[in-house]
Amino acid sequence: MKNVAVLGVGMSRFGMWPDKSNADMGREAGMAALKDAGLSFRDVDASFVGHIFAPVMSGVRVMKEFGLTGIPVQRIENASATGSAAFAEACWAVESGRYDAVMVLGFDKMTAMIADSAAATDPANLEDAILPAGFFALWATRRMHERGTKAEHLAAIGAKNFNNGALNPMAQRQSKDKVTVEKVLASRMVAWPLTAMMSCPIGDGAACAIVGRPELARKLNPGRPVVKVTASHLGSEKYARGHLFMGPVVGPAQMTIDGAKSVYDQAGIGPKDLDLVQVHDAFAIEELEYYELLGLCAPGEAEACIERGDFELGGRVAVSSDGGLISRGHPGGPTGLAQLWETTLQLRGEAGARQRKNARTGLCHMMGGGSVCVIHVLQRD
């Protein structure tokens, strides 16, 4: 990918906001991104909306908040990877030369979704027996069996992400005190061996990224580093023995391995070139597995890397520098865009207290249940 830059980013802080609508949060994130880009909504050529729990028309209706300019509006859904999938479509639309500036807006109110489903779901439905927390706990049990992983390793990831999130004003969970491994282990058990502080919260929020031609980025904000999107991959699973067809499934490992190879080839880089990485850490065991699947370390080395602090903010490569899904939050549609918000700010040197020194290259990885894998590489020009 040669001709795509992030022109602007914006967020509406993730949290539990019973009094805010999707339109309120979406407008706040979108206006922040337009202001960051130095654009008026009149300058936006098209939009892709990422919204999971969507009634009909919700994409175009929320986009009316910015004004009715007649642009194409499309809604995209791909579970947790919804925002990332919308971003991928926008990038390829710019790369193809079709548009100069495209707005990608993600929003969701997961608090409302949970309230609705509790009334509608049959408690004994075969599919509903397996919650996401239970599903990823199965990854953890298997990893413990194969590699001798301890609950402390998972707790260390939770603690790291909480402590990163404390430095992010847009994070949903912000701890005043430093979070320790002991505190994460002592939090409520969700699905053995995963505790509440190894798991992402339920929340509401919105995030926006505007992508466009790199010349436009230079013209709009002279002197500001240009952040280019140098690789974009979206794939679903290839069948392999052991594939699960029921429940909130994510896997198998090969999908992330293939996606990582694709983006490294597109960008002409390797995992050693990465300064920071955002992953789908809905549960700490996922982040642990993705260290290896993205090639940040060799298979079987994740536990030793965690013990050394390789993936801390000041470590070899910063992973989940904004707190990740565990601390920054995971409302659904906007989650992948929050990763792109973080990476863009880091590559511009605007990430404040959590700034990674001289960050030049970042990777954003998202999984969506079903399942799909979306990966982007962003680089400072």
Added chain:
Amino acid sequence: MADAPKPRVPVKAGYFTVPENPSEPPRLLGTKCLECGEHYFPRRAICARAECLSERTTDVEMGPRGTLYSYTFVHFPLFGSMRVEHVGYGVGQVDLPEGPRVQLPLAGKQEEYRVGMTLEAELEPLREDGGRDVVIVRFRPIGAAS
């Protein structure tokens, strides 16, 4: 006079058998590809292997035994469940001898489970509906790990 056993119906049709004899374990309803031999759960019309994609498939019954690949116990209730026994329920992934890995509830307690052990399917009554027991399929250990 002892109550006669109630007739049983599956919570969802097309996923598992409900044998007439209550002591007989249920079997899982799947598909076998007649072209390449791959087995699937649940049933599907077209073979999923990229190299095959054959439409020549047939219904099969699988199990009732399998090997535990992984397990957990979930410490909060199912969405919308009011049943106390649904707090702390087990979930497992079980590899069937025919090939498929299935993900279903587990009976009993966490301490009874170890990766690699052999499990057998059974039916659990969930509720009564018009004089019939509505049942779901789940697994239970039958012996020690090999």
